[in-house]
Amino acid sequence: MIVKEFRQLRRDRRTLAMLIFMPILMLVVFGYAASFDVKEIPVRVLGPAAERVSAVLPDPFAVEDVDPAAGREEAVTALRDGEVPVVFLTTESGLTVLVDGSQLFIATGTKAAVSAIAERAPQGLAVDVEILFNPDLETSAIMVPGLAAMILLFVGTIITSLGVVRERQAGTLEQLAVMPLRPADVFLGKIAPYFVVAALDMVVVIVAGIWLFGVPFRGSVLALALGAVLFLFVTLGLGVLISSVSENQGQAIQLALMMLLPQVMLSGLIFPLSSMPAGVRWIGYLLPLTYFVEIARGVMIRGASILTLWPSYVFLAIFGAVVFGLATLRFRRSLAPAGRRRHEAEPELEAVAS
């Protein structure tokens, strides 16, 4: 039995891939990426005493811009637009540290570092920390948008791929090819239900988050919807692509899992990107999930707009176009005879010379 099982395993490339790939992924994640400590926090220093303060700011703060002429308004805008997570706003009499509450670990790290600074500050200097957008630093605030993203990812990828593979497994795909249905009809007909289900699921989760957990929704619904649609194109496309290289549901799930787990681990969903070393962080920037999480959190918690988040939208749009385009092509090919040939006389009314 043992010998036989090993022989079969040797030939099952997908399972082998998983056996090798999984430990490596876990190693990378838990060795490098999984960290809640933030090593470096980019900050801006604004206000009259900006130059003086920026000169003495200790680690982990890294000053990236100094602007004595800017005030509170500019600080809030910068935070909302996700330009920096922390702004030191100086006044004649004191210092207010404005923190982006949607970046949980940076916020807690900042609080700790600032209280250390406050202790050493000269008497009379007021040092104040103000956490914007998520003042109580609730985890639910950042988890719910993340959940919404995960739903779109799971339904789009796994569930869709299963649905399409089921057709191939049942042998009915060929029947569809022969019916008077256009390939586009079949394709859209197959993914539309999953689009709808995923969107509905997401809405339910967000609404529940708002009502039950008090998660804020400061931005525009349109901004979130646009991001969701673009992300769905990516995930549905991935789902169809996975099904096009899988012969049965088991294979589809294996492949889908291999695509999902790295995204969940390295997209900033659980472990913040800023705490990953640069060598690992770049992986996160290649993953579509990273960008939708950015959009979801930005729109819901900070009230950011489409304009300020435009790089994320553009990335998703391009990725989506490519993946969805490929998926359409492959699907079409599995339905119609590969435009291989000439010599196909299909005269319906032509008299037949026997």
Add this chain to the structure above:
Amino acid sequence: MSWGVRGMTVRFGDHTALEGVSLEVPAGRVTAVVGGDGAGKTTLLRCLVGALAPDDGEVRRPDARRIGYLSSTSGTYPDLTVEENLAFSATAYGISEAETRERAAAFLDRTGLTEARDRPAGNLSGGMRQKLGVIRAMLHRPELLVLDEPTTGIDPVSRADLWWLIARAASEGAAVVLATAYLDEAERASWVLALDDGRALAEGTPDRIAAAVPGTIRTSTARPSGDAARRSWRRGARWRTWSPDGAGDAASQGDPVRPDLHDAVTVAALARELERSDVGGEAA
């Protein structure tokens, strides 16, 4: 109007699935394509309905709306009920609700599927599922009905029902072509094309194919020895030996029999096998 293929050639990489095969499928008749696994039956039928583009040759078929097709892998959605399966087909082919209902009901009734109307197709026995598949394929009164091995592996009672459906389709004027591995079924068709390894082995009406066997066939109870052994095969309790030139060799004994379709196809396959293995061998 006659549908069919001419000079069909299909290659998958360096494997030739079909080579120069032609077949006419006249309306109102049943045509059978017979052969074992790998003979090219499915490839031929797929080319005929347009699920596969050939490398060479010509296809004459009506447009998709007037074709009915049952592939060998399935015809039905296991998660949909019998009714839902038929409804999907009806919508896809654009036939009216009313017409479908009556026609479907009549067929379901005749084939004993009425009680299973609301059962998911995946819960039906093999025979019932195939019957459903054929009903689905002929619901829209296609001009060309193509069935790929509809009766393989199903029980004789379901097979009888299935042949009723086939006869019904032909009587409605459809050109029916079916693939089968069974010669006793091919014998029921009005025209037979026997395939072997992608090439036509024999064709014609069953009687004509049987009559066209060259030489003689003799049966004996003992296995022939020597050279004749290469030209013998077992059938039932006796051996049959084929003498290509009719004259008895020293080794062939036994009583001559009139060949039937089964013999004709076996002989043709044997002849091809001998040809392939003969190295400039004896003239047959």
Add this chain to the structure above:
Amino acid sequence: MTPLAEAARVTRRFAHLVAVDDVDLHVAPREVVGLLGANGAGKTTLIRIMLGLLPPTDGSVRLFGRSPSRETRRRIGYVPQGLGLYDDLTPDENLAFARSVFGGEAGTLPATIRPYAGTLVGRLSLGVQRRVAFAQALAHRPDLLVLDEPTSGVDPLARARLWETIREAADAGAGALVTTHHMEEAEECDRLVVMADGRVVAEGTVAQIVGDTRVAVVHTDAWARAFEALEARGMSAALVGRTLRVPGVDPAEVARALGDVPAEVGEAGATLEERFLQLTLGERGGAAA
């Protein structure tokens, strides 16, 4: 001479169903017995009882004169409908596995399929797969072969070759029990047992089972009209070539039903299939055809 396998008055009941009802069956050495039956006739249940996989509710089963046990399993070669081969192993590897389970010497592949010994079974054609499955079942020189639809889907020449293998085993002293749906295969057996609704409804050679049953045969060019006319009177006609065969109805009645459709009505001996249908449907209490 002790039969290799013997079922005496075997009955098997499930909750609401009597799957096998008072069945007697035996397989002697050197004979090939065919078990013929529709779906739900009880063939599979009976086979499982005879293999010792399922106990009978009533009656007894004897394999090699004893009750079924792990020892008796070693003397049986079983080829199920799915062939029982691993698609992702080669024939050699499959045989090696079987050898380690059953013991005995290495099974050898017949010379004609030895070239395929190193290819994955999943990539081989059905005919070759079946020959590998046979080689595996025969490797430990079983005394009893149990084969489920052994040649379904295979062309006539390959079928003849497979049956030669079965016959060789029988000539060497083994007995074989073959289940089948197809008349062509049934005709290869020495003796047939026909089951319907859990009971044995006929037994004997093909000729004995068919007896002198006859069917009405309609010769006509206007077969479509004839078909409709017969349908209208509730007579089911079977299309065979260009004739229609109407079992279970008197030729005179058929002629009357045809009315003015130009046709000749004659009679012919029934085929095994027609007789089988008559036995099966008759058992169900429905009208024959």
